[in-house]
Amino acid sequence: MGYDAVLAETIGIQGANGDEIEAYSARPLDGSARGGVVVIHHMPGYDRESKETVRRFATEGYNAVCPNLYHREAPGAAPDDAAATARANGGVPDDRLVGDVGGAAAWLRRLPTSNGKVGTIGFCSGGRQAVLTALSLDIQGAVDCYGAFVVGEPPEGFPLRIRPFGDRIGELRAPLLGMFGNDDKHPSPADVDELEKLLQEAGKEYEFHRYDDTGHSFFSVDRPAYRPASAVDGWEKILAFFGAKLGGA
Amino acid sequence: MCTYSTEKIDVERSSGKGADGWFPLRTATVYYDHPVHAPDDHTVNIDFLAPDRGPGARVAVELSLDSAKALLEALQVTVERAAHH
Numbered sequence: 001m002g003y004d005a006v007l008a009e010t011i012g013i014q015g016a017n018g019d020e021i022e023a024y025s026a027r028p029l030d031g032s033a034r035g036g037v038v039v040i041h042h043m044p045g046y047d048r049e050s051k052e053t054v055r056r057f058a059t060e061g062y063n064a065v066c067p068n069l070y071h072r073e074a075p076g077a078a079p080d081d082a083a084a085t086a087r088a089n090g091g092v093p094d095d096r097l098v099g100d101v102g103g104a105a106a107w108l109r110r111l112p113t114s115n116g117k118v119g120t121i122g123f124c125s126g127g128r129q130a131v132l133t134a135l136s137l138d139i140q141g142a143v144d145c146y147g148a149f150v151v152g153e154p155p156e157g158f159p160l161r162i163r164p165f166g167d168r169i170g171e172l173r174a175p176l177l178g179m180f181g182n183d184d185k186h187p188s189p190a191d192v193d194e195l196e197k198l199l200q201e202a203g204k205e206y207e208f209h210r211y212d213d214t215g216h217s218f219f220s221v222d223r224p225a226y227r228p229a230s231a232v233d234g235w236e237k238i239l240a241f242f243g244a245k246l247g248g249a
Numbered sequence: 250m251c252t253y254s255t256e257k258i259d260v261e262r263s264s265g266k267g268a269d270g271w272f273p274l275r276t277a278t279v280y281y282d283h284p285v286h287a288p289d290d291h292t293v294n295i296d297f298l299a300p301d302r303g304p305g306a307r308v309a310v311e312l313s314l315d316s317a318k319a320l321l322e323a324l325q326v327t328v329e330r331a332a333h334h
Binding site: 042043044047073074077078080081082084085087088124215216217223224225 | 257276278280282283285289290296298300303307309
């Protein structure tokens with residue numbers, strides 16, 4: 001039997017503006033060099049399912065960490081209370097998000113087992129944020145799982161500090177993997193088409209997978225939106241992508 | 250989707266009962282998004298909050314769309330009735 005021990009724990013990392021924020025990390029203990037993955041949690045928060053995703057990446061051979069993007073508003077609060085507070089405050093500002101993920105990437109690179117390569121992955125709102133990190137951070141790959149408002153206009157009367165940034169796709173610094181459901185409305189298939197066109201026009205490396213009979217949030221095993229066939233295929237694509245971009249696990 | 254669509258109102262001279270008992274409410278947010286507990290993909294969620302007392306000062310409900318519509322009608326009827334008192 002191979003040695004497969006994994007350490008999972010809550011840690012403190014330095015995020016945007018040098019602030020110390022909470023994060024959840026899981027990493028293999030076998031001591032060999034490996035890539036790192038920053039998991040960007042969805043809008044409902046730094047919750048049990050996000051932590052499960054972190055542990056999954058560790059079992060797949062990566063050092064993984066998920067920063068609590070709501071730590072400043074709600075230190076120590078229950079994830080749902082923290083998400084409610086963050087929502088009432090207008091959501092996470094984009095520049096702070098980039099700083100927090102950048103801090104998580106730096107933390108991964110300082111690990112003795114780091115091979116220096118880091119990728120990001122985000123779900124729902126985190127999908128949009130994963131693309132955002134690929135514009136300005138030194139990362140080797142980003143995975144956008146059904147992030148809305150990378151392109152496309154937000155609804156009327158929009159109170160959150162979220163803006164599309166299709167005009168910045170030319171700044172993309174890392175290969176992008178996109179996973180989308182064809183029944184999703186945000187992002188709609190037309191939104192995905194628009195993003196793909198922008199990537200092609202800018203000559204960027206990308207790989208999109210679109211699933212029929214699948215809507216938003218299809219990776220969420222605890223929600224009715226879960227689509228096992230799409231999610232199983234999607235995980236294969238994600239692991240193949242990170243395997244290629246992060247130097248193998 | 251994470252809809253982001255959030256309505257926010259000020260709440261005054263009102264109270265809610267949370268895990269630590271009654272407290273004065275300050276704001277409420279209303280949004281259609283993923284629930285934490287209810288068994289639908291999306292629900293109409295209402296958070297009654299008192300930010301001055303921390304994130305835990307919260308009364309939360311996640312309503313199915315049909316239940317939210319029924320609540321809306323009940324509120325309408327009740328508010329109209331109150332005008333005659």
